[in-house]
Amino acid sequence: SVSTGAALYPHSFCLHPAHFSQFTVTGPDHPITTSVGGEAVLPCHLSPRMSAENMEVRWFRFQYHSVVHLYQEGQDKYEEQMLEYRGRTELLKDGITNGSVSLRIYQVQLSDHGQYTCFFQYGIFYEEAILELMVSAIGSDPHISVDGHQDGGIRIVCQSAGWHPEPEAQWRDHHGQLLSSASEKISKETNGLFRTQISIVITEDSNQNLSCFVRNPLINQEKISTVFIAGQCPSTLHWEWCDPTLIGHAEWGATIFKRAPPCPHQVPFLKARRGRAACPIRYQTKPHVVLSQCRIGDKGLKQRTNRFNTR
Known part of the structure; x- marks a missing residue:
């Protein structure tokens, strides 16, 4: 000027x-x-x-x-x-x-x-x-979690912190189509950075990919987390994922980690399946989690989801 x-x-x-x-x-x-x-x-x-x-x-x-x-x-x-x-x-x-x-x-x-x-x-x-x-400022990877039942479905929450200026957050399906959020909240933290939280309600028989996008509008950079909603739940289930050094598999009662040969560098698309744990075949390059919408109550859903979000 x-x-x-x-x-x-x-x-x-x-x-x-x-x-x-x-x-x-x-x-x-x-x-x-x-x-x-x-x-x-x-x-x-x-x-x-x-x-x-x-x-x-x-x-x-x-x-x-x-x-x-x-x-x-x-x-x-x-x-x-x-x-x-x-x-x-x-x-x-x-x-x-x-x-x-x-x-x-x-x-x-x-x-x-x-x-x-x-x-x-x-x-x-x-x-x-x-x-x-x-x-x-680019914030944290979006964290996806289950927050109980709402309006006859399951409420899924995505949150991320450490952004500046105020970020834009949205849900998209596996086709990349925009989905309406049930709620949106942005708050300013004591360090001057922004935290965003959005939620969506999905039906219990859903069987789809669900992605949470958080974008910095100033520099047009974004972070993405993807979740797979599994509509059916077998009686015995192994939850699997893979990173460059670990394969982890968890049953209902405990989580066991073991060393494994290095997997491809991409973060895999997590899925639930029966049988022996191995590196999944389908891959994505974004953070991930698997949710199962079995009718076993909110507490069980939260416990199993949080296990993957914190590892």
């Missing part, structure tokens, strides 16, 4: 309208995006091109004295820098003779999200540009 430099700051000098034509300050006309823990580079330069070596270059947040980084008298000055930015900023001076002074922020925090002002001053002339930094 480009500014005319008309803002007032708590230092005294007179400005003549002709002074505004000496140079302008330009930044990107779109937000800069980055992730929590990553780095961000905020570009800023003079137009027309001229050296900024002998200028004051001040990056600040909410007001003139909220200094993120200060370059003055040919060197970086840290006395006025806000504590939360100490040791995390760098003024990139490779292009300073051409008026380019981008700001790099290391170890980006959620609190870094927002507007930044790039301010140049030379003598009594000054100009500024306002930039926006948008910080994103």
